[in-house]
Amino acid sequence: MPRRSLLAGALAASVAAALPGCSAPRRRAADGSVTLRFQSLAWQQESIAVNRRLVKEWNAAHPKIRVEYVQGAWDGVHDQLLTSFEGGEAPDIIHDASDDLADFAYGGFLADLSGLLPRPLKDDIPDHSWQTTTFGDGVFGVPFLQEPRVIMANRTLLERARLRLPTAEAPWSWTEFEAAAERLTGDGRYGVAWPLKEPVSATLNLSLSTGGQVFHRGADGKAEVRFDAPDQEVPRVIHDQVNTARTAARSTLGMGGSDTLPGFFGGRYAMVPLGFSFRQQILQQAPEDFAWTVLPAPAGPGRDQRQGVSPQTLSIAEDCPFKEEAVAFLDFLLRPRNMVRLALGDWMLPTGRAALADPALRTKRHGWATGTALARHLRPAPAQSVRGYPEWKDKIATPAFQEYYSGAIGGGALRRKLVRDGNLVLARYQR
Amino acid sequence: MRPTANRRSTARRRAGRAGQYLALLCYLVFLAFPLLWLLSTAFKPPRELATLHPTWLPEHPTWDNFRQAFDEQPLLRAAANSLLAAGGAALIAVVLATPMAYVMARRRSLLTRAATGWVVVSQAFPFVLVIIPLFLVLKRLHLINSVPGLVLVYVTWSLPFALWMLTGYVRAVPAELEEAAAVDGAGRLRTLVSVIAPLLAPGIVATALFAFITAWNEFFFALVLLKSPEKQTMPVVLTHFLGDEGVADLGPLAAASLLATLPSLVLFSVIQRRITGGMLAGAVKN
Numbered sequence: 001m002p003r004r005s006l007l008a009g010a011l012a013a014s015v016a017a018a019l020p021g022c023s024a025p026r027r028r029a030a031d032g033s034v035t036l037r038f039q040s041l042a043w044q045q046e047s048i049a050v051n052r053r054l055v056k057e058w059n060a061a062h063p064k065i066r067v068e069y070v071q072g073a074w075d076g077v078h079d080q081l082l083t084s085f086e087g088g089e090a091p092d093i094i095h096d097a098s099d100d101l102a103d104f105a106y107g108g109f110l111a112d113l114s115g116l117l118p119r120p121l122k123d124d125i126p127d128h129s130w131q132t133t134t135f136g137d138g139v140f141g142v143p144f145l146q147e148p149r150v151i152m153a154n155r156t157l158l159e160r161a162r163l164r165l166p167t168a169e170a171p172w173s174w175t176e177f178e179a180a181a182e183r184l185t186g187d188g189r190y191g192v193a194w195p196l197k198e199p200v201s202a203t204l205n206l207s208l209s210t211g212g213q214v215f216h217r218g219a220d221g222k223a224e225v226r227f228d229a230p231d232q233e234v235p236r237v238i239h240d241q242v243n244t245a246r247t248a249a250r251s252t253l254g255m256g257g258s259d260t261l262p263g264f265f266g267g268r269y270a271m272v273p274l275g276f277s278f279r280q281q282i283l284q285q286a287p288e289d290f291a292w293t294v295l296p297a298p299a300g301p302g303r304d305q306r307q308g309v310s311p312q313t314l315s316i317a318e319d320c321p322f323k324e325e326a327v328a329f330l331d332f333l334l335r336p337r338n339m340v341r342l343a344l345g346d347w348m349l350p351t352g353r354a355a356l357a358d359p360a361l362r363t364k365r366h367g368w369a370t371g372t373a374l375a376r377h378l379r380p381a382p383a384q385s386v387r388g389y390p391e392w393k394d395k396i397a398t399p400a401f402q403e404y405y406s407g408a409i410g411g412g413a414l415r416r417k418l419v420r421d422g423n424l425v426l427a428r429y430q431r
Numbered sequence: 432m433r434p435t436a437n438r439r440s441t442a443r444r445r446a447g448r449a450g451q452y453l454a455l456l457c458y459l460v461f462l463a464f465p466l467l468w469l470l471s472t473a474f475k476p477p478r479e480l481a482t483l484h485p486t487w488l489p490e491h492p493t494w495d496n497f498r499q500a501f502d503e504q505p506l507l508r509a510a511a512n513s514l515l516a517a518g519g520a521a522l523i524a525v526v527l528a529t530p531m532a533y534v535m536a537r538r539r540s541l542l543t544r545a546a547t548g549w550v551v552v553s554q555a556f557p558f559v560l561v562i563i564p565l566f567l568v569l570k571r572l573h574l575i576n577s578v579p580g581l582v583l584v585y586v587t588w589s590l591p592f593a594l595w596m597l598t599g600y601v602r603a604v605p606a607e608l609e610e611a612a613a614v615d616g617a618g619r620l621r622t623l624v625s626v627i628a629p630l631l632a633p634g635i636v637a638t639a640l641f642a643f644i645t646a647w648n649e650f651f652f653a654l655v656l657l658k659s660p661e662k663q664t665m666p667v668v669l670t671h672f673l674g675d676e677g678v679a680d681l682g683p684l685a686a687a688s689l690l691a692t693l694p695s696l697v698l699f700s701v702i703q704r705r706i707t708g709g710m711l712a713g714a715v716k717n
Contacts, residue, residue, distance in 0.1 A: 037658075043680065070660050073673065076670070079655060080654050080655055097675065257676070262481045266483030277674075278678075281678070287482075
């Protein structure tokens with residue numbers, strides 16, 4: 001988002017300098033109690049209800065540490081938080097996505113939680129999840145919910161085509177996936193619909209399975225863009241499905257995930273790669289007789305099912321005067337039982353091992369078991385900590401991938417744009 | 432004229448008029464489409480929202496979207512905040528802009544020309560640049576996270592255009608009327624209040640409407656400046672129905688959006704007659 005970088009630069013340069021010493025008002029009452037502001041980005045009905053209930057439970061049990069629930073919004077959250085930080089008005093406890101944290105962490109706006117987090121919580125979340133919130137030597141958020149990309153499939157069509165249904169233990173290879181899409185194409189129907197309105201994160205995250213990384217760190221710690229053979233495999237599959245085999249619908253390339261659902265329900269698309277949480281929309285909107293299933297994303301060589309994710313996180317503002325109290329609330333919110341409730345509310349996977357083992361998330365119903373089986377393959381999104389990634393994504397990679405997938409340019413031109421133009425962008429952030 | 436030619440002329444005229452009405456109807460349908468679709472969506476259950484063959488009318492109309500929207504978000508409070516911010520901004524903008532516009536229209540000097548230039552240039556500033564000085568000023572005034580602070584921002588934002596609009600309206604009022612008022616002994620303020628302002632009424636109303644709608648729909652300043660949930664405005668609360676990467680809870684969002692359009696619609700329907708009436712009155716006087 002160009003506005004984001006412009007605002008970031010402008011604010012960092014001027015507002016911070018002009019407002020020394022402005023800090024959030026201390027909120028310790030005369031009776032010694034404190035009030036913490038928790039800005040949540042929960043937006044689905046069930047998710048909002050769970051968050052509010054948890055806050056209520058906490059407040060009932062901890063009258064001296066009151067938590068005020070503040071509803072935030074994903075739309076514009078970066079700009080909103082940035083101005084809040086700069087003006088000393090940030091919420092104490094901040095819900096965000098891990099790929100949005102780098103600028104805030106490096107800018108000194110978020111508290112380093114590494115010495116504050118209780119051991120059980122630390123141990124319960126795997127190291128690779130912690131990597132998504134680790135910047136430099138500090139940990140600037142607790143990753144608590146994540147969602148793999150899966151394939152939502154029309155069960156009736158798959159069974160009619162006599163296809164082997166892949167499982168997390170025996171996934172399709174990318175080649176099998178291409179063959180399945182071919183078998184499912186015909187009679188005005190496409191085997192697959194790729195909703196690629198935002199093609200970059202989907203491509204990069206799925207490319208982990210074929211060994212794609214795109215961003216490589218040199219010995220000096222600087223990131224460099226490459227687009228080698230493993231990086232090219234997943235984009236090639238999508239490109240060929242749209243332009244050569246014609247097994248993927250061209251019209252969905254510009255769509256968001258929700259836009260493809262009517263076509264999915266109407267039998268126009270047999271499979272749609274979507275985020276795990278889309279199950280909730282499918283359940284809510286699909287015709288009652290619509291049979292659907294959740295398939296794991298195709299695997300790379302050696303059944304490599306790795307894929308990148310940017311978990312949802314909870315952080316604490318550096319300005320918060322009551323960090324220990326805020327951590328105590330986080331600890332409560334992210335207890336395994338509560339993490340399960342949050343995961344169910346958001347239709348996502350918890351990061352914590354104990355929560356993942358909960359039977360409520362292991363049920364085959366609505367594809368939960370497929371998702372939980374994929375959890376161990378989830379890795380930090382390749383671009384997670386690369387400074388300059390948002391600009392690279394918006395100015396270089398998004399238009400380049402869109403042109404490539406639509407067939408306007410070939411693989412060579414795509415590579416040139418991503419690498420040559422992309423490294424010029426990254427260089428500005430890494431001088 | 433012969434009867435046959437007369438009939439032909441009448442038929443042509445009728446055909447022309449029918450064509451005009453048809454064009455007008457097409458235009459109205461085009462304009463009304465988003466609103467009608469929003470209305471239809473707000474009453475559709477989830478299963479009717481995601482179908483390949485959407486219908487104009489909900490097959491199983493439901494109030495559930497409204498119920499859910501009100502259950503999840505404080506829509507009435509947000510509407511009240513928006514009303515306060517937009518109404519306040521519109522009122523202050525016209526109160527400030529009217530005398531300023533009068534001066535700019537009637538006094539031709541280097542200063543007024545410079546002011547006019549500044550008004551035009553100020554419209555070119557993007558929000559992200561304006562918000563920095565505004566944020567600084569509001570911070571110093573302890574007006575961050577307050578609706579009056581937001582009103583101040585909206586006034587600042589809409590004043591140049593309001594001034595630009597009203598200057599045009601003032602210029603349309605014949606200077607002879609002021610001379611007549613002066614002959615009758617009216618001072619400058621009296622002339623402005625008793626002679627110019629009534630003639631400017633349609634312009635003032637139109638300007639106020641513009642300022643109101645601009646403020647009512649504004650999202651970015653409200654998002655950045657208001658922190659407390661109880662102070663958030665309608666556009667900010669509407670985004671609470673959106674998830675990451677633009678996924679939306681479409682039914683409740685449509686229901687809430689429909690409510691958000693109502694004040695503008697009501698205001699327009701009430702004021703429209705006033706604007707038209709005022710314009711005609713001006714024409715007769717002229």
